[in-house]
Amino acid sequence: MRNAEVSCQAMNLKQLSENLGLSQTTVSRALNGYPEVSESTRKRVELAAQQGNYRPNMRAMSLATGKAMTIGHIIPVATQSDVVNPVFAEFVAGASQTYSQFGYELMLRFAESKDEESTYRSIVAKHAVDGVIVHSPMREDSRLALLKEIGLPFVVHGRVCDTNEEYNWIDMNNRSAFKQATQLLIDLGHKNIALVNGQESLSFAWLRRLGFLDALHENGLTHNPSLMASDELTETHGYQTATKMLASDHAPSAFLVSSYVVALGVRHAISQAGLAIGKDISVIIHDDALSYFDNSGAVPQFTSTRSSVREAGILAAEMLLKQIDEPELYPQTKLLKSHLIMGSSTGPYRAQLSTLV
Amino acid sequence: MRNAEVSCQAMNLKQLSENLGLSQTTVSRALNGYPEVSESTRKRVELAAQQGNYRPNMRAMSLATGKAMTIGHIIPVATQSDVVNPVFAEFVAGASQTYSQFGYELMLRFAESKDEESTYRSIVAKHAVDGVIVHSPMREDSRLALLKEIGLPFVVHGRVCDTNEEYNWIDMNNRSAFKQATQLLIDLGHKNIALVNGQESLSFAWLRRLGFLDALHENGLTHNPSLMASDELTETHGYQTATKMLASDHAPSAFLVSSYVVALGVRHAISQAGLAIGKDISVIIHDDALSYFDNSGAVPQFTSTRSSVREAGILAAEMLLKQIDEPELYPQTKLLKSHLIMGSSTGPYRAQLSTLV
DNA sequence: GTGAAAGCGCTAACAA
DNA sequence: TTGTTAGCGCTTTCAC
DSSP states (O other): OOOOSOOOOOHHHHHHHHTTSSHHHHHHHHHTTTSSSSSHHHHHHHHHHHHHHHHHHHHHHHHHHHHOOOEEEEEEEEEETOOOHHHHHHHHHHHHHHOOOTTTEEEEEEEEHHHHHHHHHHHHHHHSSSEEEOOBBSOOOOOHHHHHHHHEEEEHHHHHHHOOOOOOEEOOOHHHHHHHHHHHHHHHHSSSSSEESSSBBBBBHHHHHHHHHHHHHTTTTOOGGGGEEEOOOOOOHHHHHHHHHHHHHHHOOOEEESHHHHHHHHHHHHHHOOOTTTTBBBEEETTTTTEOOOOOOTTOOOOOOOTHHHHHHHHHHHHHHHHHHHHOOOOEEEETTTTTTEOOOOOOOOOOOGGOO | OOGGGGGOOOOOOOHHHHHTTHHHHHHHHHHTTTTTTHHHHHHHHHHHHTTOOOOOOOHHHHHHHOOEEEEEEEESSSSTTTOHHHHHHHHHHHHHHHHHHHOOEEEEEEEEEHHHHHHHHHHHTTTTOSSEEEEEEEESHHHHHHHHHHHHEEESSOOOOSSSOOEEEEEEEEEEEEEEHHHHHHHOOOOEEEESSSSSTHHHHHHHHHHHHHHHHHHTOOOGGGGGOOOOOOHHHHHHHHHHHHHHOOOOOOEEEOOOOOHHHHHHHHHHHTTTTTBBEEEEEEETTTEEETTTOOOOOOOTTHHHHHHHHHHHHHHHHHHHHHOOOOOEEEETTTTEEEESSSOOOOOGGGOOO
């Protein structure tokens, strides 16, 4: 009683078919590309649909087909007051692009870790999504088993290090990036390098640490545990950690920092200690969101990897949609660019992505 | 043919009602809190539903009720390679919290400006959402008229400055914040203050500029147009702008910068010019996402407004859901905290929010 | 090549 | 207080 003639609000299949003097069946078939429709009627139908600005009611379609035409992104938050990592925004922007292209929608949820299991169970029981992207994987992550049990298709943004499960993932090459960055500092003559890292129960931070250690060991340097800190990516973490390290006996001459937010704190501590970045001390920031290697400290400018997170989102979404349509296809591990990897444990994968390798 | 006995996958109303020996109607009514159901059966039903882990199929429910139970967030992107403003992530996290509380889902889309109109029309025609949050309003914004025409409920995150339309909005108090920050720099003795701002066709940047000018004028200072720059919030903008300003005859002794990303560039330019922040030059960064007033430059620490963006998201979502349920209710303009305002042009509003004022 | 009719899982008149 | 029935707008057998 509220739509109707006010304006040509939301025409539906019934109206459209009546206008055309055809059955709903035929119109539906014409629009969905079924072969048995004659070319002439198909043309007529398509034209009328376009002119009438017809869009199938997504809810009705979902009910009839059983497909939600929606992908869920569940972002874990440690606490309700936690600042959201900008990496998610960038990744989700990329994924969204792919979904639009294939007629899917993107559903977003933020869940505290303790609610995560019930969140997954709930959205699948409600028929809200056809698949999900798993964010912030941990070195060992129970979500893999959970999602397999539920039977919900998924792709991991990142990797789970300690597992025998087979699964699809896409990731930045964190280990290699941190190895490179560390090597750069070593080449500049630094021997006391501090790593200010994210929580190492999360894979990304763990892999970064491994890369850091790789470089030290390859250069015959020993690592100093008091120069490696790991915590949530906050300004406070950066400030407190750097302050403590700078006051210690083995004060570092260089910092390698995970995320610009942390770096804000580190910088603050450095200037408070009366030191000047680029003169007394070097800092490299690695942040996928900006994808920004800070070259303060006379460090040569890195190739910008800007937007690689977005690209990862695009690819993850493609991988997931493909998996939903053709569950038997799995990608092999492959290097997409020096900083982007995707893969899974089994099977062949007909990827057009190979051009990117 | 694919669910059934494998595991107790997704029980539906029919099964549940058969198990209970009741009609679907009664079960539905019991679960939806209709008063005519006897307390004893309601208890029985609720127990069985819980044990059977029953969740109504959202798509079927939507089709039957005509409510999508979903709110859309459409994030405008200038170009596909643009970095997403972290403010969105924080705001959306807040809104999401409210939606979960009321059984709504959050649908996310990124749209280039040229596609925005068709995006809105499309999601409403598909019955994908019950309402939307409008992000990044411009000083003059055609979306207001569009959404009214379509009849889609909405709340604006920010304000449209040049309009006579009535609409609901929630916003940071950008003008006041920038006035305060500028005053602080003036109090420190600065007379040549540079404003490195976002695009002033966007309301937030325009209002910040007004606040900046407010402070200058109140202190009898004249503004220098060559010390006010306005562009996309990128590192490049900050770097180029600051470089140029520092090289000019009227080089600033202080910078007021919109967003930390821009500030990365500004900092770079400053250190390249051989100047030291906190000694030769002062910098204040205002960024709602971190909500961080940088105190480099010996500027006293501001009260942290961290998470106010998230809070804005929570409130915007509450306002929208209320509007969807009771369209006749509109909030009056009100100050929630010194930095958070919400409002609309008409009517009474029974807000429990008053405690926050 | 096209149409009639049943059904997806739920809600909501209308009866009883 | 409970049940019967008719949709919501689409897809999909099955006949023609």
